[in-house]
Amino acid sequence: MAMSGGVDSSVAAILLKEAGYDIVGVTMKTWDYALGGNAAKETGCCNLDTINDARTVAVNLGFPHYVIDLRKEFYDGIVKNFIEEYMRGHTPNPCVLCNVLIKWEALLKRADMLHCHFIATGHYARIGYKNDRYIISKGIDHSKDQTYVLWGLSQQNLERTLMPLGNYNKEHVKELARQHNFVDIAQKKESYEICFIPDDDYRRFLTENVQDINQKIGEGPFVDAQGHKIGTHKGYPFYTIGQRKGLKVAVGHPLYVKHIHAETNTIVLCKKEELLSSEMHVKNINMIKYDTLPAEGLRALIKVRYKDKGMTGMLIPQGADTVKVLFDKPVSAVTPGQSAVFYEKDDLIGGGIIEKNDKS
Numbered sequence: 001m002a003m004s005g006g007v008d009s010s011v012a013a014i015l016l017k018e019a020g021y022d023i024v025g026v027t028m029k030t031w032d033y034a035l036g037g038n039a040a041k042e043t044g045c046c047n048l049d050t051i052n053d054a055r056t057v058a059v060n061l062g063f064p065h066y067v068i069d070l071r072k073e074f075y076d077g078i079v080k081n082f083i084e085e086y087m088r089g090h091t092p093n094p095c096v097l098c099n100v101l102i103k104w105e106a107l108l109k110r111a112d113m114l115h116c117h118f119i120a121t122g123h124y125a126r127i128g129y130k131n132d133r134y135i136i137s138k139g140i141d142h143s144k145d146q147t148y149v150l151w152g153l154s155q156q157n158l159e160r161t162l163m164p165l166g167n168y169n170k171e172h173v174k175e176l177a178r179q180h181n182f183v184d185i186a187q188k189k190e191s192y193e194i195c196f197i198p199d200d201d202y203r204r205f206l207t208e209n210v211q212d213i214n215q216k217i218g219e220g221p222f223v224d225a226q227g228h229k230i231g232t233h234k235g236y237p238f239y240t241i242g243q244r245k246g247l248k249v250a251v252g253h254p255l256y257v258k259h260i261h262a263e264t265n266t267i268v269l270c271k272k273e274e275l276l277s278s279e280m281h282v283k284n285i286n287m288i289k290y291d292t293l294p295a296e297g298l299r300a301l302i303k304v305r306y307k308d309k310g311m312t313g314m315l316i317p318q319g320a321d322t323v324k325v326l327f328d329k330p331v332s333a334v335t336p337g338q339s340a341v342f343y344e345k346d347d348l349i350g351g352g353i354i355e356k357n358d359k360s
Contacts, residue, residue: 001025001120002107003057003065005050007185008122008165010057011173014180015164016120017061024114025058025065027051030074030102031196053185060181066114070106077101079196079209086206086237089262090337093149093306094194100152108160118162125150126166127158134158135289138346141169148306151341151351152286203238213237220265222249225258225274233267236260242275242333256333276330280304282323282340282352289349293317300342300349302327304334315342315349323352 001016003009003025016023027050051067058065078094078101085092103121111119123146124139134155138145153161165173177186193200207213214235222231231249233239243257249269256275259268287293293315301310302325313327325340334354341351 001063002103002122003027003054004122005053005057005185006122006188006190007174007177007182008124009054010122010182010185011168011176012120012122012164013057013061013063014176016162017063019164021118023058023061023063023120024116025054025063026107026110027054027065027067028070028102028107029067030070030078030098032071057182057185068110070102073106074098074102074196082194083206083210085337086202087210087262088337089236089260091240091335092337093339094196095149096152096339099149100157104153104157104161108157111160118160120162120164122165123150123163124165124168124170125163127161127163130289133289133291136348137166138348139163139166139168144170147343147348148303148339148341148351151288151339151348153288154286155288158288206237210237217265220267222247222267222269225268225270230269236262236265236267239267241335272332275332277332277334278327278330280325280327280331280334280340281318281355282325283321283355285321285323285350285352287350289344289347293323298349300344302331303341303343304331304354305338310343321352322355 001009001013001023003013005027013023013025029051055065078098081097082092082094104119107119124141124144125147126137126139128135128137136147136150136153136158138147174186177183194202197205217235217237219232219234220236221229222233224230230251231247239257239260241257241260244254247255247257247269249255253271255269256272257267258270258275261267295317297314297316299312300315302313303310311327311329311331313325316324316326318324336354336356338354339351340354342349
């Protein structure tokens with residue numbers, strides 16, 4: 001049982017214990033905040049308080065608890081990728097990659113060492129089996145749906161995974177924690193920042209973790225759609241698609257970041273309506289509900305960010321691991337490096353990484 005010390009994984013452990021499973025609790029130590037230049041603010045998933053909370057739950061429920069050190073795997077697989085993607089001019093989503101490389105692949109290795117057949121998490125999602133495939137569906141509490149970050153899981157991952165919270169809403173989960181005398185855990189505030197950047201300032205993180213970034217990259221031009229210089233920026237890694245604040249360019253109307261060209265340290269600005277994209281290319285596709293996409297394409301609901309309501313469109317396969325997406329209506333701020341995730345009603349078809357929008 002992957003235990004973060006929060007209410008979701010704690011209640012997932014309660015439900016599995018009541019269902020008769022023999023449980024081993026594990027808390028993953030993935031980050032040393034001294035490496036992030038912000039040691040005084042160890043507020044993420046790896047601090048001593050969360051580890052102690054997870055251990056308290058395990059002791060009270062009567063099963064063993066271990067802390068496993070995944071800091072090297074996390075840094076090599078997640079943090080390095082995060083830095084590299086920003087240096088490419090992309091905006092990465094480390095939580096998706098962490099689910100694949102850390103919360104599943106690394107955790108399954110430890111599960112084998114501990115002779116555990118399943119791993120379990122506190123995600124609000126449901127795992128089913130249909131047409132000889134394991135599928136992921138949204139949990140009944142759509143406001144807490146976490147399927148967006150699960151698109152990278154393999155069939156082998158899903159075969160050994162339990163997600164007990166899929167049929168519960170958040171308030172019910174909190175109430176179950178209170179009923180089992182975990183009142184403090186039920187009242188914990190949820191954290192939404194990137195776990196290794198607890199102050200949510202990725203620009204500070206890049207400055208502290210990319211040697212001489214300001215000297216290597218430096219200032220560059222803001223240009224309009226025609227290539228005319230209209231201002232100066234601080235360096236392309238410090239900006240994201242759709243950004244409006246902090247541009248400091250006055251042309252009489254609001255401007256937004258439309259494209260980031262890392263090779264020339266150039267950023268294209270535009271009006272809000274010019275952020276719209278009618279299509280995009282998505283790479284590193286992982287299919288869940290189906291083995292492959294039909295050659296003629298498949299209609300789906302497409303989400304391009306975590307809190308996105310989604311837009312309908314067509315998925316057109318472009319080789320083994322790339323999909324061209326044609327939106328029914330243009331979508332704003334399609335961002336290379338982010339995840340594109342595809343749905344049929346509540347079922348997760350699959351997803352991938354946005355490589356470019358229609359005019360990148």
